[in-house]
Amino acid sequence: MAIHHWLKGAGASALALLTLLAGCDDQRIRELEEGVSTEAQVRERFGEPERIWPEDGGARTLEYNRQPAGQRNYMITIGADGKMSALRQVLAPHHFEKVQPGMAQEQVRRLLGKPAKRITYDLKQETEWDWNWGDGPRHMIFTVVFGPDGTVRRSGSAEKIPDGP
Incomplete structure (x- = not known):
């Protein structure tokens, strides 16, 4: 308790x-x-x-x-x-739209700045970069997924799930 x-x-x-x-x-x-x-x-x-x-x-x-x-x-x-x-x-939808498949990690970093978190999934051969951003009262995460060659595979935003009860 x-x-x-x-x-x-x-x-x-x-x-x-x-x-x-x-x-x-x-x-x-x-x-x-x-x-x-x-x-x-x-x-x-x-x-x-x-x-x-x-x-x-x-x-x-x-x-x-x-x-x-x-x-x-x-x-x-x-x-x-x-x-x-x-x-x-730069952490806003009009900047996120500029992230396109095939972009290099350095290009994404240049556009959005340093991410909050980087995670590599060896079995999937993917690396995810996350940025925290706000959409009014909602806390959001924008994620960019890179392939093994270091280029963007996909990206998108989702509402951040609050930690714990």
Whole structure:
């Protein structure tokens, strides 16, 4: 019984943390302006990026991962002039639609950021990457299944089943 109450408390704590993270990110985003904010200002608010992706013309995209605890991943593009040119939250259906059979793992990572979980099924010769995301009040998981050659076989979203009673 005590474990059950602890698990309920842990679930409530995780939900509170998710809400806090989302609120903090929303505040950070409001403090930045495309075409005006500098890379230093982005890093001051978001910290060090998970990864930096080179772009054409000297621009760079900073990946800010909120997985596995959060439901968002951000890609913030810094133009060659050192100013923020785009800030995108990439865990959303319009980005998931871009994941197509035959895409390489690196292309998917570049599109969606680091996944929350990676699992390999040796007998099936498949690897699944999962991202947590939100659809209004629903907690969702987007899964991409890769074959043994490291390319996308299929992908899709499903509602996340809550842990325990």
